[in-house]
Amino acid sequence: MDYAVLKAVDLKVSRFALGTWGFSGSRNWGPNDEGESIGTIHLALDNGINFMDSAPKYNDGAAEIILGKAVKGRRDKVVIATKAYSDELDRKGMAKACEASLKRLGTDYIDLYQVHWPSRTIPFPETMEAFEKLKKAGKIRAIGVCNYGVECLEGAKGHAVATNQLPYSLVWRQVEDEIIPKSRAQGVSVWPYCPLAQGLLTGKFKTIEDVPPARRNVRFYSGAWKQGLHSDGGFEKEIFGFLPRLQAVADGAGLPMAALALAFLKGRPEVDSVLVGARSRRQLEENLKIFAAPVPPEVLAEAVRLSDELKPKMGKNPDLWQSENGGRFF
Numbered sequence: 278m279d280y281a282v283l284k285a286v287d288l289k290v291s292r293f294a295l296g297t298w299g300f301s302g303s304r305n306w307g308p309n310d311e312g313e314s315i316g317t318i319h320l321a322l323d324n325g326i327n328f329m330d331s332a333p334k335y336n337d338g339a340a341e342i343i344l345g346k347a348v349k350g351r352r353d354k355v356v357i358a359t360k361a362y363s364d365e366l367d368r369k370g371m372a373k374a375c376e377a378s379l380k381r382l383g384t385d386y387i388d389l390y391q392v393h394w395p396s397r398t399i400p401f402p403e404t405m406e407a408f409e410k411l412k413k414a415g416k417i418r419a420i421g422v423c424n425y426g427v428e429c430l431e432g433a434k435g436h437a438v439a440t441n442q443l444p445y446s447l448v449w450r451q452v453e454d455e456i457i458p459k460s461r462a463q464g465v466s467v468w469p470y471c472p473l474a475q476g477l478l479t480g481k482f483k484t485i486e487d488v489p490p491a492r493r494n495v496r497f498y499s500g501a502w503k504q505g506l507h508s509d510g511g512f513e514k515e516i517f518g519f520l521p522r523l524q525a526v527a528d529g530a531g532l533p534m535a536a537l538a539l540a541f542l543k544g545r546p547e548v549d550s551v552l553v554g555a556r557s558r559r560q561l562e563e564n565l566k567i568f569a570a571p572v573p574p575e576v577l578a579e580a581v582r583l584s585d586e587l588k589p590k591m592g593k594n595p596d597l598w599q600s601e602n603g604g605r606f607f
């Protein structure tokens with residue numbers, strides 16, 4: 278496993294990070310066997326993955342509990358990242374949320390404590406002060422954010438923000454135009470999430486009918502689906518037009534499609550670590566192999582060329598879930 282040191286803080290993290298949302302048994306993913314989830318986290322640790330992301334929102338803390346159980350006895354080998362939600366970013370709210378996460382994780386410190394989604398009502402100085410207080414008390418080691426746009430990043434200036442988690446993949450590149458340059462300029466590492474577009478970029482979903490119904494809630498898909506969390510048209514035509522072309526490039530090179538998806542992100546200068554989901558040991562094993570596989574530059578260039586054609590058709594809103602008022606990024 279390769280590692281990187283996050284610029285703003287002295288944290289050495291694996292370039293492949295493991296997401297825990299899929300372990301939580303949430304509505305989005307459906308039930309996951311706890312033994313398999315814990316086994317997957319153990320396999321990650323055995324393969325040198327030390328960077329793991331969770332959140333209280335992942336099925337009411339279920340993912341944090343599983344992560345805590347899995348790292349028991351190996352706590353010092355893991356950089357645990359978890360989050361406070363947009364309504365918990367004031368002094369009192371964040372202190373309370375942090376205590377609850379510590380308890381679920383069964384630890385006395387969180388390595389990277391992040392804003393899950395920004396708040397339009399709680400002032401940035403108050404949020405940053407709440408973080409600094411937790412840091413001083415030894416409850417957290419570093420500050421991170423997620424889904425921070427330009428205005429939010431400006432509001433965090435002057436504080437050592439280690440990471441900005443952003444939805445970023447070959448099919449979802451809205452963050453490239455303004456948010457990534459701003460993150461970079463402030464020394465904030467971009468931490469891409471949904472790098473496989475929730476399974477689309479593994480190539481296993483050939484048509485919309487293949488996508489599990491509960492997952493058709495994001496803006497990849499039409500808001501007309503019963504599960505839709507938004508009201509716009511989605512991008513089914515664009516995405517299912519792009520995927521066979523990407524598959525042909527992958528097939529031509531004898532590589533799985535996911536190898537192109539992960540190579541695209543791990544080669545970016547602003548990315549130190551890619552946050553990948555896997556719901557089983559089998560998927561993690563496969564993804565680790567894929568992550569390590571060399572992708573010839575001309576193959577990656579062809580994949581990026583196709584993605585460049587798709588990008589302008591995908592709109593400017595990076596929010597994967599909401600379209601009202603342009604989404605929740607600001």
Ligand SMILES: NC(=O)c1ccc[n+]([C@@H]2O[C@H](COP(=O)([O-])OP(=O)(O)OC[C@H]3O[C@@H](n4cnc5c(N)ncnc54)[C@H](OP(=O)(O)O)[C@@H]3O)[C@@H](O)[C@H]2O)c1
Nearest residue numbers: 296297298299330423470471472473474475476553554563
């Ligand atoms: N900060 C935020 O707002 C935010 C938002 C979203 C996610 N995240 C974080 O980012 C992490 C990663 O994102 P994600 O899990 O949503 O998306 P992802 O990494 O793009 O996709 C992961 C999903 O794809 C499928 N998959 C993975 N490897 C596979 C393989 N080898 N073969 C076939 N299918 C495979 C699995 O689902 P199935 O097997 O069920 O198809 C898996 O759960 C999350 O766990 C979470 O920690 C953060």
